[in-house]
Amino acid sequence: MARAWKSATVLCWDVGHTMSNSPLGEETPFDQAKKVVLMFVQRQVFAESKDETALVLFGTDGTSNPLAKSDQYQKITVQRNLKIPDFDLLEDVQSGIKASNHQADFLDALVVCMDLLQKQTLGKKYEKLHIAVFTDLNSPFSSDQLDVIIDNMKKAGISLQFFMPFPLDATSTRNGADAAERPLNIAPGKGLTAQQREGVTMVRRVMLSLDEEGGLDEVFTFRESVERLSIFKKIEKKPMAWPSQLTIGSRISINIVGYKAMTEEKAKKSWMSVDAKTLRKEDVRREMVYCLNDDNETEVTKEETIQGFRYGSDIIPFSQVDQEQMKYKTDGKCFSVLGFTKSAQILRHYYVGRQVLKVFAAKDDEYAAVALSALIHSLEELDMVAIVRYVYDRRSNPQVGVALPVIKEKYECLAYIQLPFMEDLRHFTFTSLKNNKKGAASEEQLSAVDALIDSMNLVVDDEEEMEDLFKVNKVPNPHFQRLFQCLQYKAFQPDEPLPPIDPHLKTMLDRPQEMAASCQASLEQLKKVFTLQDSGKKKEQKIAQQIFKDNDAEELDAKRAQFDEVFNIVTLAEGNVTAVGSLDPVKDFRILVHQKNFNFREGSD
């Protein structure tokens, strides 16, 4: 199902000589581009993506492409045809490809990429055709064919992205002032050459004619693409559709389709054990045996065992057949409204489960679209939500959840999230912080916290627009990047220890730099007005128990209790027994004797 959808991407990488230029101490545009390309290829290799990728270099010393004629399409090389990325490509990007002493026309390179996409995707189905250009725009180009290029891109449905060392608006007059003020590490527009300015104008023109509204959003700096995954999100899989009916009572039924829209993405592969010497997994076998709980740990076969379940202190034999027959059964797919409630009644921390389901009207169903839209808008206007019984299919368990209206510029839908059952709730009581002797904060302390919140505001609001300095949902999961980095490193250097974490990965996870400095004063003030003292009690006591963890801790409990009764009593009551009471005087006495620092005179009073 999902397998048919793959995409074809051409990485179009400028390796011309200007790419090696950079102000002293800074990474060259070539190295920056390499980092993005490498991360992209790493993700594809280690996520075992079926997407195909080609690599076209321009500004190469030689020329090797199907369009090349004596004076046309020179210094452009098809480094790799369209296929699934592999270790060869990784290795090539990592250490094979070098910056050259030449340069080439980036529009020409674009034509080579389009030609490649057209020819090499022939007869196969792709969900998406895509070209990503990495360049500093510092080489001359000719715009003769511009209209043809744009026309063909549109016809073939090819999407385009640009990645550059500087932001697109660095040169524009409108944003000129803003750009200068921006605290981000972006080369200021003034540093651009005349050639680059011309290139920027051309990129704007191309992108705007491809997509008037969002075209410019597809131009990135190298830096932001390394940190913000922009390129990678463009080529992702289509989620599986869940067609069903939303029902309200027995009369209203709306054809819907649901998609898993948010879920914690995991690394695709798990680790397998291999023999340390032969490195073969066949040499490592696993065997599970059952044994009785007696002194000899007598082994029994699986056939000699039956299945049971705990019912409190009882264990009830309950065969799989019986279980199957008696268990709760559902009638299959279900998305039925149980009722509606004020949205304020659904507290954020009620959410359970592991996903968000987005629910749309079924495709090409006019009635469904109107009915669902009416429902979404009436919920929105009434500030209410639907409580829904959801069953994925016949074999799965029913859930109760909330369906919230989501209305965006481009679409509207219901977002479904599971809610807890009664059995899931835990009623913990905590001391009120309001009238707490330990807790009461003074006015001075409160205003210090106020100042902290001011100095650590992540959202810049300048009347017109709100800028979020730390968009978590744009940050790629650092675990994957680290895993891929280590896998690649170990693939080529199996005997070396793991490489250190990339500094950019750490920066990505830290407080934005500009804020890190500005909040120092308020942090210092906090330190002054609050007294915090580490009692040194942070205990590592669990470690021993983790090491000697027994399969049956219960048994361990009992053993411990038998072996060392007195000791156990001491641990139980230590700190509490200070005198011999009337409840169990003998025991109290024994405990007191164990407390070496105890003063007998006091105890006998």
Next chain:
Amino acid sequence: MADWHSHYQNEDEEDQEEAEENEADSKNAGRDSLIFLIDASEAMFEVNSEDLSAFDMTIQCVRSVYTSKIISSHRDLLAVVFFGTEKHKNSVDFKHVYVLHDLDTPGAKRVLELDQFQGEKGYKTFKENLGHSTDGSLGEALWTCSNLFSDVRLKMSHKRIMLFSNDDDPHAKDSSKARTARTKASDLRETGIILDLMHLRKPGGFDISLFYRDIVSVAEDEDTAVQVEESARLDDLLRKVRAKDHKKRALARLNLKLGEGLEVSVGVYNLIRSATRPSAVRLYRETNEPVKSKTRWFNGETGSLLLPSDTKKAQVYGHRQIVLEKDETEELKRFDHPGLVLIGFKPLFLLKKHHYIRSSQFIYPEESVISGSTTLFSALLTKCLERKVYAVCRYTPRRNTPPRFVALLPQEEQLDDQNVQTIPPGFHLIYLPYADDIRKVNCTGRAVANQDQIEKMKSVVQKLRFIYRPESFENPVIQRHFRNLEALALDLKEPEPMEDLTFLESPTSGSIFSTSTLEHCSCGIFSGEGCMHCV
């Protein structure tokens, strides 16, 4: 278990993982133990206007705790002791104290034994078998309870007695008995046993100051400023009992780092965690005793056992196998020490309601690790609430766990009309998705309903309004499972019938609304060709 694994495989494996973590935690911590000490004097059996005696209410409440413990924490120890009975049964032969259940894990038989005391028939049974007396001594009853605790050979982490009574001055005429009771109560306190009073409705009102003020415990971390009211209804009593019955146990104690050299310590709690049907236990066919399972690793060729150091870890990509040391597979997940690192603050409205990946946790200050934590924590909470902001933090829950970003959502304390805390003060820890966790969904074409259609739908919505409470839905899968087990355990012909509250059509769940309300509003909701679904 095929059904369980098909579609939710990943999710389940993880739940397993988490369940184990949690399990390990509670195993190390020892057992929670709870004694229900129930006044059995005649006044307890007087039937009120709703045909329910205080004793009935108590038994129902205890039964509910028994069955919920069987489901959620079957390792906890429970006991039931009556005092003020004519007969007696206890290890030191105190008169008028009857130990129905000593401290043990709850099981089917015990639930049945409670059932025999329910209702009018139950009262007769009680009167015939146990009887009443006014000569009992509360002090001796407490002594009996303390003996029950000391008879247990397992490690106990939390010891509590809940005293159910509607008599606010049991030893009004006998000052020596009253004194013994006070002394015992104070002895209990000193050995770390908590004594709670579950006082029940009494004509003229229950006056705690007469006697019980000196008897009940004031635990250090519990609020006493709030005077909890007496319970007249079962619901209130249940809520009160439940609020006390869970010993809150921190999953972890961590530091919240605001900046360099500025840290407060907090405990992390799960206020909600999905209960799952428990996994099966293998039993030896001959004796029905549980068997242990052992996993062995050995060399396929030589058959010799492998030590952990004899293996490495590998993954294969394409045709290339990449090998790492076992430690390295852990090391690559290590970014930070466990803890929370403050990044900054954002206004509350930016926290999107439909951004969600896993259930939240809760943090509350932990004074014992860093003193002064409570003050700073509470100042932070006050200001976040006042300014309607949340804090963004980088969160590493355990060693060798990659970081996730969380929103610290400020939560103000909430009490119900009985002054029982329903939501504690602190921060909810809301997990935020990474870019990778958000999938791009192709939305289908949009047709927007007109205002007329929206208004009609609004009337449907208004008619089906109800007040949502998370307690109102039981998990039918788990309930059915335990009812099946109960039937097998007690040799019932068939399991106790179950209301499935997740069903609209279920005839018994019609409390919220009946299907008939829908009949008139659905017809013609979308006039013209739109309304093909209405007959």
